[in-house]
Amino acid sequence: MKHWVRFFILAALLSTLTSVTAQRSFKENFEDNTLRFDFVLAGNHQEIDVFPEQMKKEPGWAGTMRVDTDGPDYGTYRFRLVDPTSNELLFVKGFTTLFQEWQTTAEAKKISKSFYQGIFMPFPKKPVTLVIESRNYDGQFEMIYQTLVDPANYFIREETATPDVTVISGKGESHRKVDLVFLGEGYTTEQKEKFLADVQRMTDYLFSVEPFDKNRDRFIVKAVWTPSAEKGTDVPGTRIYRNTKFNSTFYTFDVDRYLTTSDMRSVYDALSGVTWDHFFLLVNTEMYGGGGFYNLMGIGSTDHALSEKVMVHEFGHSFAGLGDEYYNSEVAYEDFYNLKVEPWEPNITTLVDFESKWKHMLKPGTPVPTPREAKFTQTLGVFEGGGYMNKGIYSPMMDCRMKSNVTNDFCPACQSAIQRIIDLHCE
Numbered sequence: 193m194k195h196w197v198r199f200f201i202l203a204a205l206l207s208t209l210t211s212v213t214a215q216r217s218f219k220e221n222f223e224d225n226t227l228r229f230d231f232v233l234a235g236n237h238q239e240i241d242v243f244p245e246q247m248k249k250e251p252g253w254a255g256t257m258r259v260d261t262d263g264p265d266y267g268t269y270r271f272r273l274v275d276p277t278s279n280e281l282l283f284v285k286g287f288t289t290l291f292q293e294w295q296t297t298a299e300a301k302k303i304s305k306s307f308y309q310g311i312f313m314p315f316p317k318k319p320v321t322l323v324i325e326s327r328n329y330d331g332q333f334e335m336i337y338q339t340l341v342d343p344a345n346y347f348i349r350e351e352t353a354t355p356d357v358t359v360i361s362g363k364g365e366s367h368r369k370v371d372l373v374f375l376g377e378g379y380t381t382e383q384k385e386k387f388l389a390d391v392q393r394m395t396d397y398l399f400s401v402e403p404f405d406k407n408r409d410r411f412i413v414k415a416v417w418t419p420s421a422e423k424g425t426d427v428p429g430t431r432i433y434r435n436t437k438f439n440s441t442f443y444t445f446d447v448d449r450y451l452t453t454s455d456m457r458s459v460y461d462a463l464s465g466v467t468w469d470h471f472f473l474l475v476n477t478e479m480y481g482g483g484g485f486y487n488l489m490g491i492g493s494t495d496h497a498l499s500e501k502v503m504v505h506e507f508g509h510s511f512a513g514l515g516d517e518y519y520n521s522e523v524a525y526e527d528f529y530n531l532k533v534e535p536w537e538p539n540i541t542t543l544v545d546f547e548s549k550w551k552h553m554l555k556p557g558t559p560v561p562t563p564r565e566a567k568f569t570q571t572l573g574v575f576e577g578g579g580y581m582n583k584g585i586y587s588p589m590m591d592c593r594m595k596s597n598v599t600n601d602f603c604p605a606c607q608s609a610i611q612r613i614i615d616l617h618c619e
Protein backbone atom coordinates (compact mmCIF):
# COMPACT_ATOMS: atom_id res chain seq x y z
CA MET A 193 0.00 0.00 0.00
CA LYS A 194 1.38 3.37 -0.92
CA HIS A 195 2.14 5.71 1.95
CA TRP A 196 -0.36 8.34 0.88
CA VAL A 197 -3.15 5.75 0.66
CA ARG A 198 -2.38 4.62 4.19
CA PHE A 199 -2.28 8.23 5.25
CA PHE A 200 -5.74 8.95 3.82
CA ILE A 201 -7.25 5.83 5.38
CA LEU A 202 -5.74 6.82 8.73
CA ALA A 203 -6.96 10.43 8.33
CA ALA A 204 -10.47 9.25 7.46
CA LEU A 205 -10.50 6.88 10.44
CA LEU A 206 -9.29 9.60 12.78
CA SER A 207 -11.89 12.06 11.57
CA THR A 208 -14.67 9.47 12.06
CA LEU A 209 -13.38 8.73 15.57
CA THR A 210 -13.21 12.44 16.37
CA SER A 211 -16.78 12.93 15.26
CA VAL A 212 -17.98 9.92 17.30
CA THR A 213 -16.12 11.23 20.37
CA ALA A 214 -17.55 14.70 19.82
CA GLN A 215 -21.07 13.28 19.61
CA ARG A 216 -20.62 11.14 22.72
CA SER A 217 -19.26 14.14 24.57
CA PHE A 218 -22.23 16.24 23.44
CA LYS A 219 -24.67 13.63 24.70
CA GLU A 220 -22.83 13.42 28.03
CA ASN A 221 -23.33 17.12 28.55
CA PHE A 222 -26.63 17.96 26.85
CA GLU A 223 -30.16 16.72 26.36
CA ASP A 224 -31.91 16.90 23.00
CA ASN A 225 -33.80 19.96 24.25
CA THR A 226 -33.26 23.72 24.21
CA LEU A 227 -32.52 26.16 27.01
CA ARG A 228 -33.77 29.67 26.33
CA PHE A 229 -32.14 32.42 28.38
CA ASP A 230 -33.81 35.85 28.18
CA PHE A 231 -32.13 38.99 29.38
CA VAL A 232 -32.17 42.74 29.01
CA LEU A 233 -29.16 44.58 27.62
CA ALA A 234 -29.06 48.13 28.87
CA GLY A 235 -26.67 51.04 28.85
CA ASN A 236 -25.36 53.87 26.69
CA HIS A 237 -22.64 54.34 24.07
CA GLN A 238 -19.98 52.92 26.37
CA GLU A 239 -21.70 51.07 29.21
CA ILE A 240 -23.38 47.65 29.08
CA ASP A 241 -25.43 45.98 31.79
CA VAL A 242 -27.07 42.55 31.61
CA PHE A 243 -30.24 41.85 33.58
CA PRO A 244 -31.55 38.27 33.45
CA GLU A 245 -35.30 37.96 32.78
CA GLN A 246 -36.25 34.29 32.58
CA MET A 247 -35.17 30.79 31.55
CA LYS A 248 -37.27 28.25 29.66
CA LYS A 249 -36.92 24.68 28.57
CA GLU A 250 -38.14 24.09 25.03
CA PRO A 251 -38.68 20.67 23.44
CA GLY A 252 -36.03 19.53 20.94
CA TRP A 253 -32.69 20.96 19.87
CA ALA A 254 -32.25 22.09 16.26
CA GLY A 255 -28.47 22.49 16.26
CA THR A 256 -25.81 19.88 15.67
CA MET A 257 -25.15 17.08 18.15
CA ARG A 258 -21.38 17.53 18.04
CA VAL A 259 -19.42 19.71 20.41
CA ASP A 260 -19.92 23.03 18.66
CA THR A 261 -16.83 24.99 19.62
CA ASP A 262 -15.06 25.34 16.29
CA GLY A 263 -17.46 27.54 14.32
CA PRO A 264 -16.56 30.96 13.00
CA ASP A 265 -15.89 33.68 15.53
CA TYR A 266 -18.56 36.01 14.12
CA GLY A 267 -20.74 38.47 15.98
CA THR A 268 -20.47 41.49 18.23
CA TYR A 269 -21.42 39.22 21.12
CA ARG A 270 -20.94 35.60 22.00
CA PHE A 271 -21.89 33.28 24.82
CA ARG A 272 -20.05 30.28 26.15
CA LEU A 273 -21.05 27.31 28.28
CA VAL A 274 -18.19 26.10 30.45
CA ASP A 275 -17.89 23.09 32.75
CA PRO A 276 -17.53 24.72 36.22
CA THR A 277 -15.21 21.98 37.49
CA SER A 278 -12.91 21.27 34.57
CA ASN A 279 -13.26 24.66 32.82
CA GLU A 280 -13.81 22.76 29.57
CA LEU A 281 -15.60 24.76 26.88
CA LEU A 282 -18.83 22.89 26.08
CA PHE A 283 -20.61 25.24 23.67
CA VAL A 284 -20.03 28.62 22.08
CA LYS A 285 -22.14 30.78 19.81
CA GLY A 286 -21.71 34.28 18.41
CA PHE A 287 -24.57 36.68 17.81
CA THR A 288 -25.38 40.34 17.30
CA THR A 289 -27.78 42.65 19.08
CA LEU A 290 -29.90 45.67 18.28
CA PHE A 291 -28.41 47.20 21.41
CA GLN A 292 -24.88 47.15 19.95
CA GLU A 293 -26.09 48.89 16.78
CA TRP A 294 -27.94 51.46 18.84
CA GLN A 295 -24.75 52.10 20.83
CA THR A 296 -23.16 53.47 17.64
CA THR A 297 -25.94 56.04 17.08
CA ALA A 298 -25.77 59.67 18.18
CA GLU A 299 -28.65 59.07 20.60
CA ALA A 300 -26.56 56.64 22.68
CA LYS A 301 -24.19 59.49 23.56
CA LYS A 302 -27.10 61.33 25.20
CA ILE A 303 -29.33 58.74 26.86
CA SER A 304 -29.43 55.15 28.15
CA LYS A 305 -31.76 52.50 26.70
CA SER A 306 -32.61 48.82 27.13
CA PHE A 307 -33.20 46.01 24.62
CA TYR A 308 -34.74 42.58 25.21
CA GLN A 309 -32.62 39.67 24.02
CA GLY A 310 -32.57 35.89 24.15
CA ILE A 311 -29.98 33.20 23.57
CA PHE A 312 -30.65 29.55 22.84
CA MET A 313 -28.45 26.60 23.71
CA PRO A 314 -28.68 22.84 24.13
CA PHE A 315 -30.20 21.98 27.50
CA PRO A 316 -27.41 21.02 29.95
CA LYS A 317 -27.55 17.79 31.95
CA LYS A 318 -25.29 19.15 34.69
CA PRO A 319 -24.76 22.67 36.10
CA VAL A 320 -22.85 24.84 33.62
CA THR A 321 -21.33 28.30 33.75
CA LEU A 322 -22.92 30.65 31.23
CA VAL A 323 -20.64 33.49 30.17
CA ILE A 324 -21.85 36.36 27.94
CA GLU A 325 -19.20 38.44 26.22
CA SER A 326 -19.28 41.63 24.19
CA ARG A 327 -16.74 42.56 21.52
CA ASN A 328 -15.04 45.86 22.27
CA TYR A 329 -14.00 48.49 19.72
CA ASP A 330 -10.61 46.79 19.41
CA GLY A 331 -12.29 43.56 18.34
CA GLN A 332 -11.64 41.68 21.60
CA PHE A 333 -14.31 39.87 23.60
CA GLU A 334 -14.87 41.03 27.19
CA MET A 335 -17.04 39.26 29.74
CA ILE A 336 -20.15 41.25 30.64
CA TYR A 337 -22.09 38.59 32.53
CA GLN A 338 -21.59 35.23 34.17
CA THR A 339 -23.95 32.90 35.99
CA LEU A 340 -24.23 29.26 37.00
CA VAL A 341 -27.16 27.51 35.31
CA ASP A 342 -28.46 24.54 37.26
CA PRO A 343 -30.74 22.42 35.04
CA ALA A 344 -32.60 21.26 38.17
CA ASN A 345 -33.65 24.85 38.98
CA TYR A 346 -37.45 24.78 39.12
CA PHE A 347 -37.64 28.39 37.95
CA ILE A 348 -36.71 27.16 34.49
CA ARG A 349 -40.20 27.19 33.02
CA GLU A 350 -41.42 24.26 30.95
CA GLU A 351 -44.36 25.07 28.76
CA THR A 352 -45.79 23.18 25.87
CA ALA A 353 -46.94 25.35 23.03
CA THR A 354 -48.89 24.15 20.00
CA PRO A 355 -47.72 26.37 17.17
CA ASP A 356 -49.49 26.25 13.79
CA VAL A 357 -46.62 24.96 11.59
CA THR A 358 -46.66 24.22 7.84
CA VAL A 359 -43.60 22.56 6.31
CA ILE A 360 -42.81 24.39 3.07
CA SER A 361 -39.71 22.53 1.92
CA GLY A 362 -37.38 19.73 3.05
CA LYS A 363 -37.41 16.87 5.48
CA GLY A 364 -35.07 14.93 7.73
CA GLU A 365 -33.34 15.15 11.07
CA SER A 366 -33.08 18.74 12.35
CA HIS A 367 -29.64 18.16 13.89
CA ARG A 368 -28.18 17.84 10.40
CA LYS A 369 -30.31 20.42 8.62
CA VAL A 370 -30.73 24.16 8.54
CA ASP A 371 -34.15 24.72 10.13
CA LEU A 372 -35.41 28.01 8.72
CA VAL A 373 -38.70 29.33 10.06
CA PHE A 374 -40.79 32.13 8.58
CA LEU A 375 -43.10 33.98 10.97
CA GLY A 376 -45.95 36.17 9.76
CA GLU A 377 -46.17 39.74 11.02
CA GLY A 378 -49.02 42.12 10.21
CA TYR A 379 -51.28 39.47 8.65
CA THR A 380 -54.87 39.43 9.88
CA THR A 381 -56.65 36.17 10.73
CA GLU A 382 -58.23 35.83 7.29
CA GLN A 383 -54.85 36.21 5.52
CA LYS A 384 -53.37 32.78 6.25
CA GLU A 385 -53.42 31.75 2.59
CA LYS A 386 -51.62 34.92 1.59
CA PHE A 387 -49.00 34.27 4.28
CA LEU A 388 -48.36 30.71 3.08
CA ALA A 389 -48.15 31.91 -0.52
CA ASP A 390 -45.68 34.63 0.53
CA VAL A 391 -43.50 32.07 2.35
CA GLN A 392 -43.58 29.79 -0.71
CA ARG A 393 -42.57 32.70 -2.98
CA MET A 394 -39.71 33.72 -0.66
CA THR A 395 -38.53 30.11 -0.32
CA ASP A 396 -38.55 29.56 -4.09
CA TYR A 397 -36.58 32.77 -4.59
CA LEU A 398 -34.03 31.89 -1.88
CA PHE A 399 -33.37 28.55 -3.56
CA SER A 400 -32.85 30.25 -6.91
CA VAL A 401 -29.81 32.14 -5.56
CA GLU A 402 -26.32 30.65 -5.34
CA PRO A 403 -25.22 28.89 -3.15
CA PHE A 404 -28.65 28.20 -1.61
CA ASP A 405 -29.80 26.61 -4.90
CA LYS A 406 -27.50 23.60 -4.63
CA ASN A 407 -28.17 23.22 -0.89
CA ARG A 408 -31.95 23.07 -1.02
CA ASP A 409 -32.12 19.53 0.42
CA ARG A 410 -30.05 20.62 3.40
CA PHE A 411 -32.79 23.01 4.54
CA ILE A 412 -36.09 22.41 6.28
CA VAL A 413 -38.28 25.47 5.72
CA LYS A 414 -41.33 25.98 7.88
CA ALA A 415 -44.04 28.63 8.10
CA VAL A 416 -45.47 29.43 11.53
CA TRP A 417 -48.85 31.11 11.37
CA THR A 418 -48.98 34.03 13.79
CA PRO A 419 -51.89 36.35 12.95
CA SER A 420 -52.06 39.99 14.04
CA ALA A 421 -55.02 42.18 15.03
CA GLU A 422 -54.20 44.64 12.23
CA LYS A 423 -52.52 44.52 8.83
CA GLY A 424 -49.11 46.04 8.07
CA THR A 425 -46.63 47.58 10.47
CA ASP A 426 -45.73 50.86 12.19
CA VAL A 427 -44.38 53.75 10.13
CA PRO A 428 -43.69 56.37 12.81
CA GLY A 429 -42.38 58.94 10.29
CA THR A 430 -45.83 59.16 8.73
CA ARG A 431 -47.69 58.54 12.00
CA ILE A 432 -48.95 55.08 11.06
CA TYR A 433 -49.27 52.77 14.06
CA ARG A 434 -50.60 49.22 13.75
CA ASN A 435 -51.47 46.63 16.37
CA THR A 436 -49.36 43.67 15.24
CA LYS A 437 -48.15 40.40 16.74
CA PHE A 438 -44.47 41.34 17.01
CA ASN A 439 -44.65 45.14 17.19
CA SER A 440 -42.37 45.58 14.18
CA THR A 441 -41.63 49.09 12.95
CA PHE A 442 -39.96 51.08 10.20
CA TYR A 443 -37.79 54.06 11.20
CA THR A 444 -35.53 51.98 13.45
CA PHE A 445 -32.91 54.41 14.73
CA ASP A 446 -34.85 57.02 12.70
CA VAL A 447 -33.92 55.51 9.31
CA ASP A 448 -37.12 55.21 7.24
CA ARG A 449 -36.43 51.90 5.46
CA TYR A 450 -34.95 50.21 8.53
CA LEU A 451 -37.58 47.65 9.58
CA THR A 452 -37.03 45.73 12.84
CA THR A 453 -38.73 44.69 16.04
CA SER A 454 -37.40 45.00 19.56
CA ASP A 455 -40.24 42.88 20.96
CA MET A 456 -38.09 39.75 20.98
CA ARG A 457 -40.03 38.19 23.82
CA SER A 458 -43.14 37.88 21.62
CA VAL A 459 -41.06 36.45 18.79
CA TYR A 460 -39.45 33.80 21.01
CA ASP A 461 -42.84 32.90 22.52
CA ALA A 462 -44.21 32.34 19.01
CA LEU A 463 -41.26 30.04 18.26
CA SER A 464 -41.92 27.95 21.38
CA GLY A 465 -42.52 24.36 20.34
CA VAL A 466 -40.95 24.91 16.89
CA THR A 467 -37.56 23.38 16.05
CA TRP A 468 -35.58 26.23 14.50
CA ASP A 469 -32.04 27.41 13.80
CA HIS A 470 -32.91 30.70 12.13
CA PHE A 471 -36.09 32.69 11.70
CA PHE A 472 -37.27 35.38 9.33
CA LEU A 473 -40.17 37.74 10.03
CA LEU A 474 -42.25 38.41 6.94
CA VAL A 475 -43.94 41.78 7.36
CA ASN A 476 -47.14 42.15 5.38
CA THR A 477 -46.60 45.53 3.72
CA GLU A 478 -45.74 46.88 0.28
CA MET A 479 -43.20 49.33 1.69
CA TYR A 480 -39.49 48.81 1.05
CA GLY A 481 -37.26 47.67 3.86
CA GLY A 482 -35.85 45.10 6.23
CA GLY A 483 -33.15 44.28 8.75
CA GLY A 484 -30.78 41.40 9.45
CA PHE A 485 -28.69 40.55 12.50
CA TYR A 486 -26.34 37.58 12.80
CA ASN A 487 -27.95 34.81 14.85
CA LEU A 488 -30.60 37.24 16.08
CA MET A 489 -33.20 37.78 13.35
CA GLY A 490 -33.97 38.46 9.74
CA ILE A 491 -36.94 40.64 8.87
CA GLY A 492 -38.30 42.10 5.64
CA SER A 493 -41.44 43.28 3.89
CA THR A 494 -43.39 41.01 1.54
CA ASP A 495 -45.05 43.07 -1.17
CA HIS A 496 -42.52 45.56 -2.48
CA ALA A 497 -41.15 44.82 -5.97
CA LEU A 498 -37.73 44.18 -4.37
CA SER A 499 -38.96 42.20 -1.34
CA GLU A 500 -37.43 38.86 -2.43
CA LYS A 501 -34.03 40.44 -2.99
CA VAL A 502 -34.17 42.26 0.33
CA MET A 503 -35.10 39.01 2.08
CA VAL A 504 -32.02 37.26 0.67
CA HIS A 505 -29.81 40.23 1.60
CA GLU A 506 -31.11 40.29 5.19
CA PHE A 507 -30.82 36.52 5.45
CA GLY A 508 -27.17 36.95 4.40
CA HIS A 509 -26.73 39.04 7.55
CA SER A 510 -28.75 36.89 9.93
CA PHE A 511 -27.63 33.47 8.67
CA ALA A 512 -24.01 33.93 7.61
CA GLY A 513 -22.91 37.09 9.42
CA LEU A 514 -22.26 38.91 6.15
CA GLY A 515 -21.55 42.63 6.39
CA ASP A 516 -23.02 45.34 4.18
CA GLU A 517 -20.83 46.04 1.18
CA TYR A 518 -22.51 49.38 0.43
CA TYR A 519 -21.07 52.69 1.50
CA ASN A 520 -23.19 55.47 0.03
CA SER A 521 -26.52 55.00 1.80
CA GLU A 522 -27.87 56.81 4.80
CA VAL A 523 -27.32 54.92 8.06
CA ALA A 524 -27.63 55.92 11.70
CA TYR A 525 -24.20 54.68 12.74
CA GLU A 526 -21.15 56.71 13.61
CA ASP A 527 -17.70 55.06 13.54
CA PHE A 528 -19.31 51.65 13.17
CA TYR A 529 -16.00 49.98 12.29
CA ASN A 530 -12.58 50.51 13.81
CA LEU A 531 -10.23 50.74 10.82
CA LYS A 532 -7.30 49.58 12.96
CA VAL A 533 -8.77 46.09 13.44
CA GLU A 534 -10.04 43.46 11.03
CA PRO A 535 -13.86 43.37 11.11
CA TRP A 536 -15.37 39.97 11.99
CA GLU A 537 -17.69 39.90 8.97
CA PRO A 538 -16.28 37.49 6.37
CA ASN A 539 -16.95 39.70 3.30
CA ILE A 540 -15.35 43.01 4.25
CA THR A 541 -11.78 43.82 5.26
CA THR A 542 -9.71 46.71 6.56
CA LEU A 543 -6.66 44.90 5.08
CA VAL A 544 -5.33 44.60 8.66
CA ASP A 545 -5.65 40.80 8.35
CA PHE A 546 -6.72 40.19 4.77
CA GLU A 547 -5.12 36.71 4.92
CA SER A 548 -7.98 35.62 7.18
CA LYS A 549 -10.53 36.67 4.56
CA TRP A 550 -10.87 35.90 0.83
CA LYS A 551 -7.24 36.64 -0.16
CA HIS A 552 -6.67 32.95 -1.00
CA MET A 553 -9.52 33.17 -3.54
CA LEU A 554 -7.93 35.98 -5.61
CA LYS A 555 -6.52 35.10 -9.03
CA PRO A 556 -2.75 35.71 -9.24
CA GLY A 557 -2.01 39.21 -10.49
CA THR A 558 -5.18 40.80 -9.12
CA PRO A 559 -4.22 44.29 -7.91
CA VAL A 560 -4.66 44.85 -4.15
CA PRO A 561 -6.53 47.12 -3.69
CA THR A 562 -8.44 46.67 -6.95
CA PRO A 563 -9.54 49.86 -8.72
CA ARG A 564 -13.28 50.31 -9.22
CA GLU A 565 -12.95 50.31 -12.99
CA ALA A 566 -15.21 48.72 -15.61
CA LYS A 567 -12.60 46.11 -16.59
CA PHE A 568 -12.79 44.64 -13.07
CA THR A 569 -16.60 44.32 -13.01
CA GLN A 570 -16.46 40.52 -13.05
CA THR A 571 -13.28 40.21 -10.96
CA LEU A 572 -12.99 39.03 -7.40
CA GLY A 573 -10.69 41.61 -5.86
CA VAL A 574 -10.44 44.06 -2.97
CA PHE A 575 -12.39 47.20 -3.82
CA GLU A 576 -12.25 50.18 -1.50
CA GLY A 577 -15.70 51.00 -0.11
CA GLY A 578 -17.91 48.84 2.07
CA GLY A 579 -19.26 48.62 5.59
CA TYR A 580 -20.92 52.09 5.29
CA MET A 581 -17.55 53.73 4.55
CA ASN A 582 -16.02 54.79 1.26
CA LYS A 583 -12.50 54.84 2.69
CA GLY A 584 -10.59 52.23 4.69
CA ILE A 585 -12.99 49.30 4.26
CA TYR A 586 -12.80 47.02 1.24
CA SER A 587 -15.25 44.58 -0.32
CA PRO A 588 -14.76 41.59 -2.64
CA MET A 589 -16.57 42.69 -5.77
CA MET A 590 -17.86 45.78 -7.56
CA ASP A 591 -21.38 44.54 -6.86
CA CYS A 592 -22.96 41.86 -4.69
CA ARG A 593 -26.30 40.95 -3.06
CA MET A 594 -24.81 42.55 0.07
CA LYS A 595 -24.25 45.84 -1.80
CA SER A 596 -27.14 46.68 -4.10
CA ASN A 597 -30.41 45.52 -5.58
CA VAL A 598 -28.96 45.58 -9.10
CA THR A 599 -27.38 42.14 -9.04
CA ASN A 600 -29.13 38.91 -8.03
CA ASP A 601 -25.92 37.22 -6.96
CA PHE A 602 -23.73 37.00 -3.93
CA CYS A 603 -20.05 37.60 -4.70
CA PRO A 604 -17.74 34.54 -4.41
CA ALA A 605 -16.53 35.60 -0.93
CA CYS A 606 -20.11 35.80 0.34
CA GLN A 607 -21.01 32.50 -1.32
CA SER A 608 -18.09 30.77 0.31
CA ALA A 609 -19.03 32.20 3.74
CA ILE A 610 -22.65 31.05 3.31
CA GLN A 611 -21.54 27.57 2.25
CA ARG A 612 -19.36 27.29 5.35
CA ILE A 613 -22.31 28.06 7.63
CA ILE A 614 -24.57 25.59 5.81
CA ASP A 615 -21.88 22.90 6.14
CA LEU A 616 -21.55 23.55 9.89
CA HIS A 617 -25.29 22.97 10.33
CA CYS A 618 -25.14 19.67 8.47
CA GLU A 619 -22.07 17.98 9.98
Ligand SMILES: [Zn+2]
Nearest residue numbers: 592594603606
Ligand atom coordinates in the same frame (compact mmCIF):
# COMPACT_ATOMS: atom_id res chain seq x y z
ZN1 LIG B 1 -20.42 39.85 -1.22
